[in-house]
Amino acid sequence: MAMTKPASRPVNPRFSSGPCAKPPVFDLAKLSDAPLGRSHRAAVGKAKLKAVIDGTREILGIPDDYRIGIVPASDTGAVEMAMWSLLGARPATMVAWESFGAGWVTDVVKQLKIEAEIKTADYGRIVDMASVDYDTDVVFTWNGTTSGVRMPNGDAIPANRAGLTICDATSAAFAQDLPWDKLDVTTFSWQKVLGGEAAHGMIVLSPRAVARLESYTPAWPLPKIFRMTKGGKLIEGIFVGETINTPSMLAVEDYLLALDWARSVGGLKGLMDRADANAQAIWNFCEATDWIANLAEDPATRSNTSVCLKFTDARIADGAGFAKAVAKRLEAEGVALDVGAYRDAPAGLRIWCGGTVETADIQAMLPWLDWAFQTEIAARADAA
Numbered sequence: 001m002a003m004t005k006p007a008s009r010p011v012n013p014r015f016s017s018g019p020c021a022k023p024p025v026f027d028l029a030k031l032s033d034a035p036l037g038r039s040h041r042a043a044v045g046k047a048k049l050k051a052v053i054d055g056t057r058e059i060l061g062i063p064d065d066y067r068i069g070i071v072p073a074s075d076t077g078a079v080e081m082a083m084w085s086l087l088g089a090r091p092a093t094m095v096a097w098e099s100f101g102a103g104w105v106t107d108v109v110k111q112l113k114i115e116a117e118i119k120t121a122d123y124g125r126i127v128d129m130a131s132v133d134y135d136t137d138v139v140f141t142w143n144g145t146t147s148g149v150r151m152p153n154g155d156a157i158p159a160n161r162a163g164l165t166i167c168d169a170t171s172a173a174f175a176q177d178l179p180w181d182k183l184d185v186t187t188f189s190w191q192k193v194l195g196g197e198a199a200h201g202m203i204v205l206s207p208r209a210v211a212r213l214e215s216y217t218p219a220w221p222l223p224k225i226f227r228m229t230k231g232g233k234l235i236e237g238i239f240v241g242e243t244i245n246t247p248s249m250l251a252v253e254d255y256l257l258a259l260d261w262a263r264s265v266g267g268l269k270g271l272m273d274r275a276d277a278n279a280q281a282i283w284n285f286c287e288a289t290d291w292i293a294n295l296a297e298d299p300a301t302r303s304n305t306s307v308c309l310k311f312t313d314a315r316i317a318d319g320a321g322f323a324k325a326v327a328k329r330l331e332a333e334g335v336a337l338d339v340g341a342y343r344d345a346p347a348g349l350r351i352w353c354g355g356t357v358e359t360a361d362i363q364a365m366l367p368w369l370d371w372a373f374q375t376e377i378a379a380r381a382d383a384a
């Protein structure tokens with residue numbers, strides 16, 4: 001029996017976990033002030049790049065003595081830059097509970113060949129961060145985008161650690177509280193929570209990270225796009241907007257628009273509230289529904305950005321095929337785009353809940369999820 005389709009649809013069906021939905025006020029025409037065809041080193045370009053750094057500091061509440069740089073190659077570029085520039089001075093601990101964290105483990109162990117203790121947890125779980133030796137350099141991902149499991153807080157990280165903490169916070173920054181005193185290197189990209197454009201990343205350095213950069217030279221060669229020092233001194237220009245290579249001024253303008261929008265919704269608190277409300281709507285749905293559950297086992301670790309879900313209905317034999325079929329139905333109806341689980345993650349769905357997504361759109365999408373599930377179950381029963 002065909003299930004009736006819900007009467008209303010999300011206004012914006014974009015629930016991708018990256019690039020994420022643009023801010024609701026986005027309009028290409030609003031980027032017309034971008035200094036296109038001008039040098040990024042001209043006064044106008046430099047001012048825009050500095051506004052990116054200043055606005056990021058203001059909204060994220062980054063301490064004045066932390067450096068903030070715009071770097072190439074998005075979040076990946078920022079993480080690689082940090083690992084290649086800083087690691088090797090002392091042993092490392094590599095912590096991973098999903099695909100991106102696992103990628104950083106591979107780089108450190110197989111490419112940099114650094115002596116490292118590896119701590120991992122399966123999808124849905126988190127590593128006990130209190131069991132980590134913080135006299136080593138520790139690399140971890142704050143919000144595991146592919147498992148929907150996040151650090152609940154930074155309490156396990158001691159303030160007086162001897163090692164550095166290097167944190168990939170790309171799906172956490174602008175949605176979750178980051179304890180800057182516990183983080184020596186923090187990275188994120190524009191394309192995630194603020195719905196900016198891809199290709200540009202940001203790196204935030206604590207004074208201790210800068211001290212390491214100025215006192216330690218890695219044994220391996222560093223390509224120009226990773227180099228943050230010259231003659232043993234930090235290249236300060238990078239941290240006022242004199243980027244290592246040429247940025248897209250259109251992407252810069254777009255990020256500035258996103259920062260303005262972030263201010264208009266109440267800054268970081270407003271962004272966190274929006275993400276919390278979005279995620280809560282999905283958690284409530286899971287609570288009231290007996291065929292779907294959050295992949296994150298401990299409610300304290302549930303992500304409020306990349307909400308990952310698994311189907312729990314005993315009638316489903318082929319988990320991956322079923323989840324793909326549901327995602328396909330949602331996409332075909334134009335009610336939820338790009339909500340299939342990440343390719344390396346357990347079968348299921350992943351629904352982005354960062355602040356650029358409207359709660360009303362999540363609420364309008366959920367009845368469709370019910371519809372797609374029931375319709376797929378019925379189709380499989382008919383075929384059997």
Ligand SMILES: Cc1ncc(COP(=O)(O)O)c(C=O)c1O
Pocket residue numbers: 017018073074075076077100101141143144145146168170171189191199
């Ligand atoms: C946790 C995490 N790290 C790194 C990346 C890679 O980001 P980018 O493609 O912006 O370099 C992603 C992208 O989804 C991510 O979620």
